[in-house]
Amino acid sequence: MTRTSTSLCSRTWVLDDPVDPLAFLGPGGFAWFAQGFGLATAGVAARVSSADAADVLADIAGDDPVGLPGTGPLAVGALGFHGRGQLIVPARVTGRTSDGVSWVTEIGPADEAAEGWPVTPVSSPRPPDRRRWSASVEEALARIADGRLSKVVLAREVAVDLRRPVEVAAVVDRLRQEQPSCFTYAAGAYVGASPELLARRRGRDVVSRPMAGTVAQGGAPGDDHRLVAAMAASEKEQNEHRLVVGDVRSALTLLCDDVRGTEEPDVVRLSTVAHLATTIRARLVDPSVSALDVAAHLHPTPAVAGVPREAALAAIAELEDFDRRLYAGPVGWVDSRGDGDWAVALRGATLDGTRARLVAGAGIVAGSDPDGEWDETESKLAAMRSALAQD
Numbered sequence: 001m002t003r004t005s006t007s008l009c010s011r012t013w014v015l016d017d018p019v020d021p022l023a024f025l026g027p028g029g030f031a032w033f034a035q036g037f038g039l040a041t042a043g044v045a046a047r048v049s050s051a052d053a054a055d056v057l058a059d060i061a062g063d064d065p066v067g068l069p070g071t072g073p074l075a076v077g078a079l080g081f082h083g084r085g086q087l088i089v090p091a092r093v094t095g096r097t098s099d100g101v102s103w104v105t106e107i108g109p110a111d112e113a114a115e116g117w118p119v120t121p122v123s124s125p126r127p128p129d130r131r132r133w134s135a136s137v138e139e140a141l142a143r144i145a146d147g148r149l150s151k152v153v154l155a156r157e158v159a160v161d162l163r164r165p166v167e168v169a170a171v172v173d174r175l176r177q178e179q180p181s182c183f184t185y186a187a188g189a190y191v192g193a194s195p196e197l198l199a200r201r202r203g204r205d206v207v208s209r210p211m212a213g214t215v216a217q218g219g220a221p222g223d224d225h226r227l228v229a230a231m232a233a234s235e236k237e238q239n240e241h242r243l244v245v246g247d248v249r250s251a252l253t254l255l256c257d258d259v260r261g262t263e264e265p266d267v268v269r270l271s272t273v274a275h276l277a278t279t280i281r282a283r284l285v286d287p288s289v290s291a292l293d294v295a296a297h298l299h300p301t302p303a304v305a306g307v308p309r310e311a312a313l314a315a316i317a318e319l320e321d322f323d324r325r326l327y328a329g330p331v332g333w334v335d336s337r338g339d340g341d342w343a344v345a346l347r348g349a350t351l352d353g354t355r356a357r358l359v360a361g362a363g364i365v366a367g368s369d370p371d372g373e374w375d376e377t378e379s380k381l382a383a384m385r386s387a388l389a390q391d
Contacts, residue, residue, distance in 0.1 A: 012062070013103065140152050
């Protein structure tokens with residue numbers, strides 16, 4: 001339930017010395033690290049729906065002498081694949097700009113001890129079943145062949161048993177070291193490092209960087225280069241990428257003008273996979289549209305759902321045998337000016353004591369092979385398995 005926003009006020013100040021925001025992550029708090037920028041939260045000033053976030057933030061009185069994206073009051077969180085999650089206005093935010101300036105924002109009155117998100121118990125999914133996976137992929141291919149779908153993303157979940165509980169902050173720290181080019185995030189016990197920028201907004205400038213097309217990495221350098229070259233030349237991978245980019249560009253034209261993207265996709269190399277990525281830039285027609293608004297407008301992209309969207313979502317509901325929960329939904333932050341960063345919540349895990357739940361998906365298009373798509377999900381799961389590894 002949303003608290004009365006007029007009861008809240010905020011204060012922001014610069015710290016004399018640089019700090020690592022992760023050291024100030026509270027229980028159940030939110031963390032975000034990307035390209036030198038970082039923030040971590042503690043406590044709860046308000047819980048808000050995504051629809052109410054802008055109004056609540058606008059009504060918070062306060063002083064923000066820093067005036068940079070991410071300073072002042074924020075709404076943060078993970079909205080989940082179905083976009084129905086709750087956001088939190090934290091009681092305390094500790095942040096660091098990409099050039100090393102550290103700041104603190106406090107918002108009150110607030111419950112300083114409140115946890116942002118309760119732990120979602122991790123149940124025991126069925127053991128991985130390649131036959132069921134193959135049957136789902138074959139059914140998706142049949143729907144593609146008869147014209148009902150052009151693409152659908154199918155995912156599977158796995159449980160990882162740990163020898164001892166692991167702290168969220170420790171996993172965040174390991175991920176930001178092992179995946180420095182990704183958006184490292186934590187929303188309560190859900191933690192991950194996503195390579196995919198859904199929406200960034202600075203003033204009227206918007207950036208989205210959709211990804212589709214995947215190949216495994218982590219082998220011998222010569223093998224990795226050969227595989228990347230094959231992916232870049234593959235008609236199947238290029239087609240999958242074009243579907244995603246075309247959808248994102250079309251969606252942005254409803255909010256923006258001057259929508260433009262790179263001529264050819266870039267290759268993004270990560271520790272266990274490489275992707276094709278296209279950077280799309282645009283300029284908002286209405287400056288009151290926030291980063292959260294743009295993210296909600298774009299989600300779910302074909303990178304996590306499919307084309308056409310409604311047919312793909314129906315296929316996911318029918319062919320997947322679990323609830324995606326936070327997987328593949330928007331995760332990020334928005335400030336009172338409307339600036340913010342939102343990534344697609346990929347390569348993540350829900351932590352629950354000595355168990356973790358991981359989810360990974362693969363885009364099914366004409367030419368997909370069930371075994372190849374299974375191997376792709378294994379490569380995507382490998383990054384989080386590495387971050388959870390214990391001596």
